[in-house]
Amino acid sequence: MSLVSRGFRGRRQSAETAGRLPPGQYETRDFPVLSAGPTPRTPLTAWDFTLRGADGKSARWTWDEFVALPRQTTTKDIHCVTKWSKFDTVWEGISIDTLLSEAAAKGVASSPYVVARCDGGYTTNLPLADVMGGKAWIAFMYDGKPLPPEHGGPARLLVPHLYFWKSAKWVRELQLIESDTPGFWESLGYHNYGDPWREQRYAGDE
Amino acid sequence: MKKRATRKSRVDAHRVDGNAAAGVLSELFVPDLTVARAKCAGCGVTRTIGVLLVYAHGMGTVMRCPGCDRVVLRIARTPTHVWLDATGATSIAVPAPR
Amino acid sequence: MTSIGAAPKIAWRLTTVIDVIRETPETCTLTLDVPGWPGHRAGQHVDVRLTADDGYQTERSYSIASPPEASRLALTIERLDDGEVSPYLADELHAGDKLELRGPIGGYFVWDVATGGPLLLVGGGSGIVPLMAMVRHRDIALGADVAARHRLPVRLLYSSRRWENVIYRDELHRIAEMDPTVEVTHTLTREQPAGWAGFKRRIDRAMLEMVAWPASEHPHAFVCGPTSLVEAVAGNLVELGHQPVLIKTERFGPTGGAV
Numbered sequence: 001m002s003l004v005s006r007g008f009r010g011r012r013q014s015a016e017t018a019g020r021l022p023p024g025q026y027e028t029r030d031f032p033v034l035s036a037g038p039t040p041r042t043p044l045t046a047w048d049f050t051l052r053g054a055d056g057k058s059a060r061w062t063w064d065e066f067v068a069l070p071r072q073t074t075t076k077d078i079h080c081v082t083k084w085s086k087f088d089t090v091w092e093g094i095s096i097d098t099l100l101s102e103a104a105a106k107g108v109a110s111s112p113y114v115v116a117r118c119d120g121g122y123t124t125n126l127p128l129a130d131v132m133g134g135k136a137w138i139a140f141m142y143d144g145k146p147l148p149p150e151h152g153g154p155a156r157l158l159v160p161h162l163y164f165w166k167s168a169k170w171v172r173e174l175q176l177i178e179s180d181t182p183g184f185w186e187s188l189g190y191h192n193y194g195d196p197w198r199e200q201r202y203a204g205d206e
Numbered sequence: 207m208k209k210r211a212t213r214k215s216r217v218d219a220h221r222v223d224g225n226a227a228a229g230v231l232s233e234l235f236v237p238d239l240t241v242a243r244a245k246c247a248g249c250g251v252t253r254t255i256g257v258l259l260v261y262a263h264g265m266g267t268v269m270r271c272p273g274c275d276r277v278v279l280r281i282a283r284t285p286t287h288v289w290l291d292a293t294g295a296t297s298i299a300v301p302a303p304r
Numbered sequence: 305m306t307s308i309g310a311a312p313k314i315a316w317r318l319t320t321v322i323d324v325i326r327e328t329p330e331t332c333t334l335t336l337d338v339p340g341w342p343g344h345r346a347g348q349h350v351d352v353r354l355t356a357d358d359g360y361q362t363e364r365s366y367s368i369a370s371p372p373e374a375s376r377l378a379l380t381i382e383r384l385d386d387g388e389v390s391p392y393l394a395d396e397l398h399a400g401d402k403l404e405l406r407g408p409i410g411g412y413f414v415w416d417v418a419t420g421g422p423l424l425l426v427g428g429g430s431g432i433v434p435l436m437a438m439v440r441h442r443d444i445a446l447g448a449d450v451a452a453r454h455r456l457p458v459r460l461l462y463s464s465r466r467w468e469n470v471i472y473r474d475e476l477h478r479i480a481e482m483d484p485t486v487e488v489t490h491t492l493t494r495e496q497p498a499g500w501a502g503f504k505r506r507i508d509r510a511m512l513e514m515v516a517w518p519a520s521e522h523p524h525a526f527v528c529g530p531t532s533l534v535e536a537v538a539g540n541l542v543e544l545g546h547q548p549v550l551i552k553t554e555r556f557g558p559t560g561g562a563v
Contacts, residue, residue, distance in 0.1 A: 003318055003355060003390070003402050003404050004355050004356070004357050005232065005355050005356070005401075005402075005404070006396075006401055006402075007392070007396045007397075008354045008355070008356050008392050008396070009356055010356040010358075010360045010362065012355070012389065022298040030386075032263075033220065034263040034264065035218070035261055035263070035271060036265075036266075036277075036280075037261055037262075037268060037275065037277070038218045038221070038259075038270075038275060039218055051485060061276060080264075081265060082263065082264030082265060083264070084230045094228060104230050112264075120275075121276075121277070146483070158500040178275075185265060185266070185282065187291070188266060188280060188281075188282040188289045188291055189282045189283075189287055189289035190265070190282065201284075202284040202285065202286070203284070204286070216467040218531070219530070219531050219532055219557065219558035220531070220557055220558055221531055221552075221555065221557075222531065222555040222556065222557050223412075223413070223555050224412060224555055225409075225410040225412050225413050225554055226365060228349075228409040228410040228411075228412075229363075229365060229406065229407075229409050230410060232314040232406075238409075238410070238411040238412075240410055240411055240412040241411045241412055251326055255412075256410075256411075256412025256413065256552075257412075257553075278346075282311075284530065292410070
């Protein structure tokens with residue numbers, strides 16, 4: 001057991017926010033940037049988004065087509081596994097429900113899991129159920145302004161009910177898959193699902 | 207997999223040098239890995255691990271090839287383990303003790 | 305001296321704070337007593353770990369400011385107002401407190417007199433810390449050997465915001481005054497004192513061309529500071545013909561090292 005550093009308090013939560021914070025989290029007013037690689041700089045003219053089925057059929061949108069889809073604004077608290085939480089973040093984007101129904105109309109069949117693929121190579125995996133039913137978006141506006149590159153712009157996945165590593169930055173594709181496949185952090189010791197309210201940070205957490 | 211736009215002229219202010227990973231690498235390897243040479247599985251170039259570009263934050267340490275940006279080594283620390291994925295290095299050569 | 309390859313596993317150890325000395329308005333030097341310190345090389349760093357009473361832990365890396373010849377370990381810390389660790393180290397810690405650290409770490413960004421010269425040191429902000437360990441080491445190791453000093457000359461280019469932010473200002477002046485083989489050039493990028501005749505801008509290729517050793521001298525170059533400065537300077541040096549293998553970099557990230 002290591003030394004306790006006299007007088008060191010770390011980040012502390014205040015009493016007012018305690019009820020809103022998942023276990024082990026503290027509130028931040030910043031928006032920390034955590035990246036596993038260089039910030040991609042894909043020009044909008046080159047950007048597209050693909051929803052790909054397990055059988056290879058896909059639906060694809062260019063940037064102009066994408067932002068013409070019916071969009072939603074949502075205000076959510078977000079929780080990072082590194083223990084910061086940020087309240088009332090405002091996002092605008094396309095609900096995954098919208099994308100799934102557009103893709104279904106093009107014959108893209110459903111599968112129980114998805115993997116998000118991103119510029120720069122990052123991946124993360126989720127059950128399909130966790131990106132349906134109004135729980136997830138592809139967000140391209142943050143706080144009323146276009147999503148900046150360091151926070152995942154042009155567009156990122158937004159799945160606020162799970163730890164924020166699941167809200168993959170620079171997302172370009174959601175691939176529907178038959179069997180769950182751990183993504184970048186899930187294959188390196190992090191929890192496969194990542195529910196902040198059950199504090200599922202690491203593999204093996206209940 | 208979509209290609210990323212080139213960014214050689216941009217500075218990613220958060221990245222640091224391979225040296226910054228020396229501490230966590232010392233939890234896995236006895237010799238100082240930052241003076242070892244690693245062959246990138248992406249581009250095939252062999253470089254001293256000290257020159258790899260490090261993106262490190264609370265989730266883990268990602269070490270990338272300065273030539274092709276592929277991940278060479280990645281490390282995560284959990285309460286019970288230190289995880290290492292070295293599949294991005296075809297080989298690692300550590301200098302023999304003097 | 306740490307030998308390559310056969311280094312013992314680096315373990316966390318308890319050190320005792322001897323004193324905390326203010327260097328500039330936002331930096332201070334911690335002097336530590338480290339029983340059983342195995343020795344280090346100039347340029348290496350330590351990881352410091354803090355533990356709160358609820359078990360929460362966090363770590364940061366700090367370059368060692370003291371040369372290998374010093375009897376006590378010194379770390380120079382830059383305090384960031386909204387940092388988690390640096391305000392604790394700068395404001396709270398006092399003599400007698402314990403501090404947990406491990407090291408020395410990092411055999412890549414190191415220099416000792418055996419490596420040879422000429423030596424080109426380029427630093428921004430707190431990037432001066434590991435470079436100062438190199439300057440101090442050289443000063444002690446070469447002692448009164450004037451010939452050796454001439455064989456191992458140093459040019460240091462140091463970027464700071466203002467004169468009051470220059471760390472080790474008086475010591476650098478003293479070393480340069482007493483040793484004609486050490487040239488120190490400052491650039492002050494935000495504000496300069498009245499009568500300042502020196503550089504007033506960020507380090508750029510033209511400044512390096514004027515101040516640094518030419519590539520034909522094959523200097524060993526060490527560049528340290530915020531990532532943006534380090535990458536710009538390293539790029540400029542390569543453009544000026546310096547071989548990449550002779551340029552060693554230590555990026556401190558966006559804040560220049562203070563968190």
